[in-house]
């Protein structure tokens with residue numbers, strides 16, 4: 001049963017150190033959040049799961065980590081300068097500004113006035129001055145999507161890896177959008193991370209690949225603990241399609257505030273590579289030159305048999321890391337009724353859990369037990385399975401409850417029997433709350449099995 005309200009998730013995130021409002025000390029910065037000690041682990045684990053599935057477990061994808069600052073020409077020729085905008089309206093009464101397509105009727109959501117301006121396009125890209133002289137001309141953009149740097153590096157990757165379509169380039173990184181109304185916690189923010197794959201395919205095979213990627217991505221989200229019933233497919237049409245897309249299918253997730261986009265899977269055709277081919281530098285700008293000719297073929301691939309230069313089509317599964325974090329938290333959050341009282345538990349898949357295991361000495365002042373617990377923690381940490389926490393608070397019951405709430409799959413208690421008798425520990429499972437006695441030597445295999453599911 002997913003969380004009932006966003007407020008419950010926000011409260012858990014703050015209380016347990018997952019996510020904080022940025023610049024809180026000075027009243028906050030709207031649409032900007034920081035990830036705390038547990039949030040950074042969860043977010044890194046989600047990104048690692050994506051990278052494993054996209055790059056390591058496939059043989060047709062390379063990775064890339066490009067810069068955030070972007071030459072404005074890239075975003076000019078990609079079409080973002082002209083078209084990457086949302087419709088903005090002003091309230092003449094209270095001076096509030098809103099996205100026209102988010103209004104419920106012709107009324108200001110702030111003061112109720114109907115005295116609103118006509119919608120006008122508001123470009124979402126952040127600009128920043130480059131270099132010591134801010135003369136207005138020397139500026140760069142903070143990228144609004146990771147994708148453009150993948151396209152501008154297309155030839156670099158092809159030339160350095162000898163890849164030919166079908167193949168992909170995967171990238172995870174920050175993107176920035178000056179959202180008019182950031183809202184719903186980390187759902188719509190101004191600084192966020194994306195996990196984007198640009199998958200290059202021969203024209204004509206694009207629709208088949210599009211369908212394949214939709215299915216792949218649904219399966220991947222299921223592996224992250226998202227119930228299939230909570231994902232709907234939205235076939236984007238008409239004016240809602242991005243300027244580069246021939247067809248887009250959005251994976252819509254049942255967030256606490258409503259069913260909204262978690263990931264978009266677009267068929268970008270040869271729009272981007274074609275556009276950058278035509279406009280690679282000021283030296284050879286000629287908007288009328290067709291991209292599919294050898295002289296302008298820097299973004300094209302030569303077919304070995306026909307010798308024809310072909311600009312590949314692109315299928316793009318583009319997911320938001322922050323929306324992913326929100327979805328997996330929402331899905332995992334449960335309040336269970338027990339015989340005595342209730343417990344809050346975060347049933348995250350173990351590979352996403354911020355802490356994989358907590359090692360707890362039964363007696364906080366018993367040197368032998370404490371030293372042994374430390375040694376168990378240090379040995380387990382070296383297995384490279386993720387964060388193992390040594391926790392010497394002396395109250396086992398409270399530690400169990402705390403770790404249930406943050407999703408720690410296993411709590412390992414070191415006690416007198418461990419040090420005085422047989423080198424075994426008590427292992428408590430988060431989901432079943434069952435405890436079993438396990439030899440210290442067997443802990444790595446047990447934890448490994450728990451994490452790999």
Ligand code: GAP
Nearest residue numbers: 145147187188189192262263264318319320323
């Ligand atoms: N390169 C294609 C692209 O950027 P998009 O649908 O605009 O497509 C992809 O963005 C994903 O990035 C979205 O599905 C969403 O998960 C995430 N995203 C976009 N804008 C966001 C925002 N303001 N806050 C949080 N996540 C956002």
